[in-house]
Amino acid sequence: MRISDVQTIRLRFPDRDGYADAQHRFGERAGVAVRVHTDSGLVGHGYIYLGVSIHAGAALQTLIERQLAPVLINEDPYMTRLLRDRMWHALEYVGIQGLSHFAITALDSCLWDLMARDLGVPGWRLLGACRDRIPAYAMVGWYYDDDDDLAKYRQAIETAVSDEMAGVKIKVARGSLEEDIRRIEAARSIIGREGVLMVDANQVLDRNEALRRGLVYQELGVYWFEEPLRPHDTAGYTWLCDHLTMPVATGENHYGRYAVQELLSAGACDILQPDARRTGGPSEWMEIAGLASAHHMPIASHGGEGVTTHLLMATPSAIWCETGGVPRGRGMYTDRARIEDGYIYAPEAIGFGTELRDETLAMCQVD
Numbered sequence: 001m002r003i004s005d006v007q008t009i010r011l012r013f014p015d016r017d018g019y020a021d022a023q024h025r026f027g028e029r030a031g032v033a034v035r036v037h038t039d040s041g042l043v044g045h046g047y048i049y050l051g052v053s054i055h056a057g058a059a060l061q062t063l064i065e066r067q068l069a070p071v072l073i074n075e076d077p078y079m080t081r082l083l084r085d086r087m088w089h090a091l092e093y094v095g096i097q098g099l100s101h102f103a104i105t106a107l108d109s110c111l112w113d114l115m116a117r118d119l120g121v122p123g124w125r126l127l128g129a130c131r132d133r134i135p136a137y138a139m140v141g142w143y144y145d146d147d148d149d150l151a152k153y154r155q156a157i158e159t160a161v162s163d164e165m166a167g168v169k170i171k172v173a174r175g176s177l178e179e180d181i182r183r184i185e186a187a188r189s190i191i192g193r194e195g196v197l198m199v200d201a202n203q204v205l206d207r208n209e210a211l212r213r214g215l216v217y218q219e220l221g222v223y224w225f226e227e228p229l230r231p232h233d234t235a236g237y238t239w240l241c242d243h244l245t246m247p248v249a250t251g252e253n254h255y256g257r258y259a260v261q262e263l264l265s266a267g268a269c270d271i272l273q274p275d276a277r278r279t280g281g282p283s284e285w286m287e288i289a290g291l292a293s294a295h296h297m298p299i300a301s302h303g304g305e306g307v308t309t310h311l312l313m314a315t316p317s318a319i320w321c322e323t324g325g326v327p328r329g330r331g332m333y334t335d336r337a338r339i340e341d342g343y344i345y346a347p348e349a350i351g352f353g354t355e356l357r358d359e360t361l362a363m364c365q366v367d
């Protein structure tokens with residue numbers, strides 16, 4: 001089997017029911033779907049969500065089609081790690097960060113999807129599984145538009161509780177500490193005193209403010225304090241971990257194993273949160289999982305759909321999968337993992353679950 005073509009499709013998602021965290025308001029959003037074709041007729045699928053960086057899709061498309069596709073054409077997709085290294089060399093002059101890493105991730109995901117399809121197995125089985133389900137929490141406590149009375153916020157948390165999600169995460173730090181306390185207490189009144197409640201500050205605090213708020217959050221029984229500081233402030237994270245008993249979680253904005261190794265060796269988090277787009281694809285996710293294991297560091301994924309579900313089933317130190325709650329409707333992918341009784345279950349469909357539905361493409365395709 002040889003790679004014969006690489007195709008990208010840009011997607012744009014309209015602004016519907018706006019929601020926000022401390023840093024961004026998520027109105028119009030974008031993504032890029034990638035397909036790697038082979039001479040056997042098999043197609044490997046990958047997908048990169050670009051969030052609010054809606055004009056980044058064209059740049060990512062160029063990197064994949066012009067810079068990386070020539071590296072893959074006529075090659076054997078089973079030589080995944082060799083091809084990953086060649087893609088790295090093709091882009092290292094401009095830095096293996098940001099869009100460069102997204103481009104490598106997308107294609108590495110396609111190669112793993114191709115292998116799973118060729119072997120006729122779900123992705124997690126190919127990786128060597130350690131479980132067939134993992135606890136799933138719901139990231140539903142956003143800042144919603146026109147929600148000063150927190151009615152939409154409460155409704156979202158009530159739905160997660162009635163769906164028996166194993167935990168609820170809320171956004172904090174867009175406003176004052178007093179506002180955070182109001183949000184935490186509102187959530188607590190719904191999930192109960194024993195309920196698992198995480199908070200996420202999305203990088204906006206400085207060290208002293210993170211400690212001031214963190215001391216209050218931990219008194220309120222918060223389960224973890226996510227991304228209080230900029231991802232680059234490794235020393236600040238180490239300092240904060242030393243001053244709080246509540247776990248500090250971060251890692252969703254670290255690109256690749258070298259950045260994660262720096263974080264882990266500095267003792268700069270209590271829970272590592274790799275993002276499957278930023279790890280460098282399944283190849284590098286599994287290497288990061290090994291690094292985390294050697295540092296006795298639990299993993300909780302950033303995001304949980306598509307390829308992430310499969311990776312968590314093969315990551316022994318993983319403890320949580322992030323989700324948006326129990327899905328309503330059919331979602332964007334052809335396959336979707338089942339969420340039930342507080343767990344997300346290993347998908348049975350062949351591949352890594354990253355093929356977009358025709359309806360998704362018809363509604364959101366840009367070109």
Ligand SMILES: [Mg+2]
Nearest residue numbers: 200226227252
């Ligand atoms: Mg986060």
